[in-house]
Amino acid sequence: MDQIFTLDVHGLRSKLAAHEVSPVEVVRALARRIEAVDPAVRGYLSIDLERAIGEAEAADVTKPLGGVPIAIKDVISVRGAPCTCGSRILAGYRAPYDATVIARLRAAGAIPFGRTNMDEFAMGSSTENSAFGPTHNPYDPARTPGGSSGGSAAVVAADEAFAALGSDTGGSIRQPAAFCGCVGFKPTYGRVSRYGLVAFASSLDQIGPFTKTVRDAALLLNAIAGVDPCDSTSLDEPVPDFTTNLDRGVKGVRLGLPREYFVSGLDPQVERAVRQAVEHYAKLGAEIVEVSLPHTEYALSTYYIIAPAEASANLARFDGVRYGYRAEQPGDLLEHYGRTREEGFGAEVKRRIILGTYALSSGYYDAYYLKAQKARTLIRDDFSRAFRRVDAIVCPTSPTPAFKLGERANDPLSMYLADVFTLAANMAGICGVSIPCGFAEAEGKLLPIGLQILGNSLEEGRVLQVANAYEQTTDWHKRRPQSVTGNA
Ligand code: GLN
Numbered sequence: 065m066d067q068i069f070t071l072d073v074h075g076l077r078s079k080l081a082a083h084e085v086s087p088v089e090v091v092r093a094l095a096r097r098i099e100a101v102d103p104a105v106r107g108y109l110s111i112d113l114e115r116a117i118g119e120a121e122a123a124d125v126t127k128p129l130g131g132v133p134i135a136i137k138d139v140i141s142v143r144g145a146p147c148t149c150g151s152r153i154l155a156g157y158r159a160p161y162d163a164t165v166i167a168r169l170r171a172a173g174a175i176p177f178g179r180t181n182m183d184e185f186a187m188g189s190s191t192e193n194s195a196f197g198p199t200h201n202p203y204d205p206a207r208t209p210g211g212s213s214g215g216s217a218a219v220v221a222a223d224e225a226f227a228a229l230g231s232d233t234g235g236s237i238r239q240p241a242a243f244c245g246c247v248g249f250k251p252t253y254g255r256v257s258r259y260g261l262v263a264f265a266s267s268l269d270q271i272g273p274f275t276k277t278v279r280d281a282a283l284l285l286n287a288i289a290g291v292d293p294c295d296s297t298s299l300d301e302p303v304p305d306f307t308t309n310l311d312r313g314v315k316g317v318r319l320g321l322p323r324e325y326f327v328s329g330l331d332p333q334v335e336r337a338v339r340q341a342v343e344h345y346a347k348l349g350a351e352i353v354e355v356s357l358p359h360t361e362y363a364l365s366t367y368y369i370i371a372p373a374e375a376s377a378n379l380a381r382f383d384g385v386r387y388g389y390r391a392e393q394p395g396d397l398l399e400h401y402g403r404t405r406e407e408g409f410g411a412e413v414k415r416r417i418i419l420g421t422y423a424l425s426s427g428y429y430d431a432y433y434l435k436a437q438k439a440r441t442l443i444r445d446d447f448s449r450a451f452r453r454v455d456a457i458v459c460p461t462s463p464t465p466a467f468k469l470g471e472r473a474n475d476p477l478s479m480y481l482a483d484v485f486t487l488a489a490n491m492a493g494i495c496g497v498s499i500p501c502g503f504a505e506a507e508g509k510l511l512p513i514g515l516q517i518l519g520n521s522l523e524e525g526r527v528l529q530v531a532n533a534y535e536q537t538t539d540w541h542k543r544r545p546q547s548v549t550g551n552a
Pocket of ligand 1: 186187189212231234236264483
């Protein structure tokens with residue numbers, strides 16, 4: 065039982081249900097693993113071990129996720145627990161209620177365990193924008209785990225969590241999953257309730273799982289998906305059992321290769337791995353079809369109008385009046401607001417607020433925000449057209465493998481480019497996953513590469529089926545980072 069932390073959720077569940085291990089033993093084993101490994105990874109921001117043990121004692125192992133600890137990105141509310149969003153401005157704040165996803169995980173028997181590091185308010189692609197220091201990539205501690213859910217990806221990859229929740233506004237689940245070699249699933253917009261998720265860009269945000277296997281992603285989705293009266297944008301659609309079609313294979317399934325995603329700027333090692341994955345699908349019986357998403361070149365600029373515009377409105381609530389950080393001894397109310405926000409927010413968050421406020425201001429609204437909304441419609445139409453011809457789209461998750469800490473920190477545009485292949489899906493509202501599909505070599509280190517599989521709205525089952533077909537016939541997902549496995 066020493067290596068229990070290496071199990072995936074499915075494997076852990078069998079042992080828990082058979083009483084071969086107790087939930088308390090699992091929580092304790094995980095805590096030891098974290099103690100051994102997390103000083104190098106720094107994926108967790110806070111852990112309430114006593115509370116987790118108390119919840120483990122009460123866990124019902126007959127439930128679907130009974131006794132399974134799950135790490136939670138620090139942007140999702142867990143009643144009584146810190147929720148910093150990686151920001152100084154929320155230091156000391158504790159969430160007064162459970163997010164719907166947390167309530168649903170609890171109903172399925174799971175134990176929310178530990179809060180994971182992230183870019184401040186989920187703005188970033190490297191977790192370096194956290195006010196509490198960066199997380200390190202378990203495959204190479206000199207590199208970023210990606211972001212913004214870098215902590216969630218890193219703790220799953222380093223076997224410091226069986227699974228984790230993250231949020232994805234423009235790629236923040238899929239891109240870090242690709243960088244850390246785990247599975248990261250972004251559900252259809254509205255598939256999972258956002259109630260209790262601190263808002264970044266409300267028309268794009270979606271919560272989803274990080275897991276070690278595709279099956280585990282289905283298990284977590286089963287628990288968290290579904291309409292919620294507390295989130296009017298959640299979809300009132302039946303939630304199937306996402307594990308049902310996992311093993312149906314890809315014979316006759318039509319997979320689209322978007323022409324616009326294989327362009328200059330794509331790392332040759334990433335391109336090779338993705339093309340090999342496509343050949344692999346062909347051998348498994350899938351039909352490969354070239355498709356075009358002609359407005360892809362506008363995705364990045366469109367996203368960087370819409371997301372900051374929504375963020376500038378959403379972040380207006382952090383004013384130091386009711387909760388979180390408050391500037392000391394302000395002269396008057398205006399100074400109180402100004403200094404609290406000046407001192408409480410980091411540089412990237414301020415940049416987004418300024419960009420967004422500008423794009424929404426009178427005289428510029430039509431030129432920027434309104435135009436971006438029109439471009440968003442064109443991007444969405446691209447996908448609708450493509451999904452008339454294919455069942456799913458396969459492409460790289462990120463143009464490069466994990467980059468070095470500090471390498472892009474002072475160059476916002478190069479940082480923004482890390483999401484160039486993921487953010488269109490958020491603007492279209494569709495679902496997608498990143499799964500491990502190989503390794504790149506850089507300076508003697510092996511760095512994971514992610515394959516992105518995108519599906520039409522509400523086609524989570526199909527995406528999981530396609531992803532599982534690959535996973536079951538390859539072994540990339542079984543690899544573990546050497547740098548941390550030795551420490552256990
Ligand atoms: N990296 C993108 C951004 O900074 C996406 C972040 C996210 O998905 N939360 O906005």
